[in-house]
Amino acid sequence: MSEPTLESDYIRNKQRAFKEAVARVNRLLQQRVVPQPVLEPMLEPLAHLFANAWLRSEVHPRYLSAVAALSRNPEHAFLVALLTQQLDDRAFMEAHLRSALATPAEHPRHLRVRQLLAHHDHDFAQTVAAVLAQWQQSDLPPCADFQQAVRQVGAIEKSRYAERLDEDERARLALVDRLPDRFPTPPSFAKVGLIPRMACAQSCRHCMFVWRPVMRDLPDPTPLYKQVNGLTTQVLFTGGDLTPVMPQFYQAIRSMPRVKLFALLLNGSFAHDEQATQTLLQGMLCALQSRSKKAAVAQVVLQISFDEFHQEILADRQGHLSERIPVAHIARIVRAVSRMPEIKLSLLHKQNSLNFSDALFTDGVFERLQRALADMGESLQLLQVTQSSTTKRHPARSDHHAPVIREALMALASAPQSPIHWMSGTTDRYGRAAYLEPSLFINDQAQLERYLQGEAPTEGFDIDPMLWLDGHVSLFSASHITMGDFFQEPLAHILTRWRRDPLLAALARFDPRLLQLYRTLNKDGDDLIASASSVHHLFHRITETAHIRLEMTRLLAK
Numbered sequence: 069m070s071e072p073t074l075e076s077d078y079i080r081n082k083q084r085a086f087k088e089a090v091a092r093v094n095r096l097l098q099q100r101v102v103p104q105p106v107l108e109p110m111l112e113p114l115a116h117l118f119a120n121a122w123l124r125s126e127v128h129p130r131y132l133s134a135v136a137a138l139s140r141n142p143e144h145a146f147l148v149a150l151l152t153q154q155l156d157d158r159a160f161m162e163a164h165l166r167s168a169l170a171t172p173a174e175h176p177r178h179l180r181v182r183q184l185l186a187h188h189d190h191d192f193a194q195t196v197a198a199v200l201a202q203w204q205q206s207d208l209p210p211c212a213d214f215q216q217a218v219r220q221v222g223a224i225e226k227s228r229y230a231e232r233l234d235e236d237e238r239a240r241l242a243l244v245d246r247l248p249d250r251f252p253t254p255p256s257f258a259k260v261g262l263i264p265r266m267a268c269a270q271s272c273r274h275c276m277f278v279w280r281p282v283m284r285d286l287p288d289p290t291p292l293y294k295q296v297n298g299l300t301t302q303v304l305f306t307g308g309d310l311t312p313v314m315p316q317f318y319q320a321i322r323s324m325p326r327v328k329l330f331a332l333l334l335n336g337s338f339a340h341d342e343q344a345t346q347t348l349l350q351g352m353l354c355a356l357q358s359r360s361k362k363a364a365v366a367q368v369v370l371q372i373s374f375d376e377f378h379q380e381i382l383a384d385r386q387g388h389l390s391e392r393i394p395v396a397h398i399a400r401i402v403r404a405v406s407r408m409p410e411i412k413l414s415l416l417h418k419q420n421s422l423n424f425s426d427a428l429f430t431d432g433v434f435e436r437l438q439r440a441l442a443d444m445g446e447s448l449q450l451l452q453v454t455q456s457s458t459t460k461r462h463p464a465r466s467d468h469h470a471p472v473i474r475e476a477l478m479a480l481a482s483a484p485q486s487p488i489h490w491m492s493g494t495t496d497r498y499g500r501a502a503y504l505e506p507s508l509f510i511n512d513q514a515q516l517e518r519y520l521q522g523e524a525p526t527e528g529f530d531i532d533p534m535l536w537l538d539g540h541v542s543l544f545s546a547s548h549i550t551m552g553d554f555f556q557e558p559l560a561h562i563l564t565r566w567r568r569d570p571l572l573a574a575l576a577r578f579d580p581r582l583l584q585l586y587r588t589l590n591k592d593g594d595d596l597i598a599s600a601s602s603v604h605h606l607f608h609r610i611t612e613t614a615h616i617r618l619e620m621t622r623l624l625a626k
Contacts, residue, residue: 130387276498325363512602
């Protein structure tokens, strides 16, 4: 995509994000005034402090004026002028108050600032200090040092992965092994996940993984594939960027005659040109064609991440723009797969405020995809749109609840016989997303509130097995819960734990007893509930440490 087009997209995307972030904070401040009337004179200064801080943290100085000029209201001209000066908090607040005092005495801004000064003995410095103190004590300022915060998250994640099969985890598994086998039949699962690699060169701002376990020099996975072949008819390859280990996926297709569906999650970075795109996809076709004649008919589902995070437009230090993973890559994949009936394409998207209307398909990353396809002589047509079965809370307007667009079928006009599945999911506050501006994504906090009031979630906690090729065995919804290591003990024995483990059974149905047990073991239960972004997120967090998992299992087994 050309630099002028990227610049226009960057400015429009930032303007939309700026507008929604400010709307979120304005509404939040209005809600806080009700129990704290003393805040009312500070509403405007705090909201404008946020606007200034957001722009400084989110927009390159080269584009600051264009993004800040979102409002054409003459009454906001003073604010736009201030916002483009890149002032720190104190300098901005001082300039903000002086600007108001310079207006005529009857002007509403002048009157509001006079009211604010009156609360602080008409002392200008004291007033500035009071507003800044309120600002710093609030949850409004963007993260002061995002990189340091991410490093801390990474250190915590690393320590949790270090607990895999530590003393507490081994004690828990030994306890599970002593429990009765409820269904002593050969194990089988709806699906099995395989993780051949966790490394990824991207650092998408919503990603739950900051620290990624190193997986290299692994043994030949063929013996494992043969075991998986007897466990399921559906396999998902996932983890980090799997482009460098595609031969393992091709090998799996050839090695599992019972499996009918091979799903693979990629970020699309491989499609940097037509030849690279065709090479990877032809590898899948060749693997399918080389399966035994006695093998079940199989299909590949290629899942590609496609959203405002993976396709984010980034500015370097000089202000030069680039796409994290270019939309043109996705367009190449869409066009190529549409001509390969053996491969089904599924675009995986993260919900944002656009999901509340059909504007989703004409704005943002979808608009860019349509332009990229048009450059190739193609166009994407919507065939079917499905809304969520439950309402979601608007990320910028907390009082607005409505269903969102969750799934769609679409196809190229030139290939209507090859529908593309698109699915949009929520974002939880794991990893980097813990520091993500809340107006940028949709979570399922509303469903969590309904669950706490007794309503059953529409989706369960996914406990199907996830097999890491370094030997570790975990769960689809919980990579931190380790069920064993198939290099240290037989996989068949590890899988019997699914029938014995009371913790897995409780997780699968979101058993409220787990919250009660957590509260008996830890004092921060209410804090976890208050900060959780979904039912899944809450149950993930209360089982994050090996010691807690051990104690929960002991109590459940009684």
